[in-house]
Amino acid sequence: MSDFEDALKRKIDSKTKPVGSLGRIEALAMRTARLQRKLDPEMERACLVIFAGDHGIADEGVSAYPAEVTRQMVLNFAGGGAAANVFARAGDLDLHVVNAGVRGGSFDLPQITEQSLGSGTVSFLKAPAMSAPQVVDALERGISIGSAGDYHAMAFGEMGIGNTASASMLVHRLTKAPLKDVVGRGTGLNSAGLLNKVEILEKASARVSGTLSPTAALSEFGGFEIAMMAGAMIGAAQAKRMVLVDGFIASTAAMIAGQIEPSCRDAMIFCTLSTEPGHRLVLDAVGAKPLLDLGLRLGEGTGAALAWPLLRSAVRMLNEMASFEEAGVSGKSDLS
Ligand SMILES: O=C(O)c1ccc[n+]([C@@H]2O[C@H](COP(=O)([O-])O)[C@@H](O)[C@H]2O)c1
């Protein structure tokens, strides 16, 4: 064990609790200490960034809701009325909303950061969702967003009608899991809608042959918000920030970020287990156990926002909790 690891273990085990009794909260504190290379890491300021983008594939009937909901929900974020706004306020998170390619053009609102790369992706049923230069552009813009500001942690979420179809394709082609095991009901398709979605995605997959690199897969299947979020996760990890990863779509972006830049995995906390079946496959692929299992399937970064107080509490535990010596509490007996 290195001197740092040794000192960290001694610090956490000196706290007034049976050794290991704070379970995964201890692991969160230790991961943060390692990332910041400090025995007293900081974890007070965080933000939630929501990347919004539209998907051409949404016009093929793969979602229970119409594509215009993406734009309408961005306006709801700007007005403060979405679940993400409520959870961000409850947890003291700054909220940033990024237009990563929503149909209808610029919002011209101070609450929305414009990074639009156009009006969303092309339907990937017949052609690549975006060009290779657009993938690079989206990743680079994301990296800048992930390293901006003065945060100890960044939570990432998304909004994009049709994006469970994109994420399913990415997971299918990058993990080689069969589409029928990956694809789910998204916003709430019925059984006939689910069968139709699988059929459309099988056709789209047949259009593209061979093994795909993560960037080639993004180009084929989109979307802009997924590519930008992957870039932002890389940027945040490089800035030594903890990365709070939301549900199925955000975790797919995180898997891709880790394939592009493996070191960013150390910063990632997979916050929640989505009911979307492909999420379990993504978590297995990255070797993660989700922190929470609340039956969420909303997106918007809601699961990541809910996990933030746990991360902050974990680091405060490391910094503020009394040791046995400080509190005059007797330590372990020799039966342990
Ligand atoms: O994050 C998840 O696990 C999740 C699971 C299902 C749906 N969503 C959200 O619902 C939208 C995508 O669903 P769909 O059916 O339009 O592909 C998109 O805006 C996501 O934020 C999100």
Ligand SMILES: Cc1cc2nc[nH]c2cc1C
């Ligand atoms: C209303 C609504 C809100 C959402 N938030 C994220 N995805 C969403 C999809 C719908 C349909």
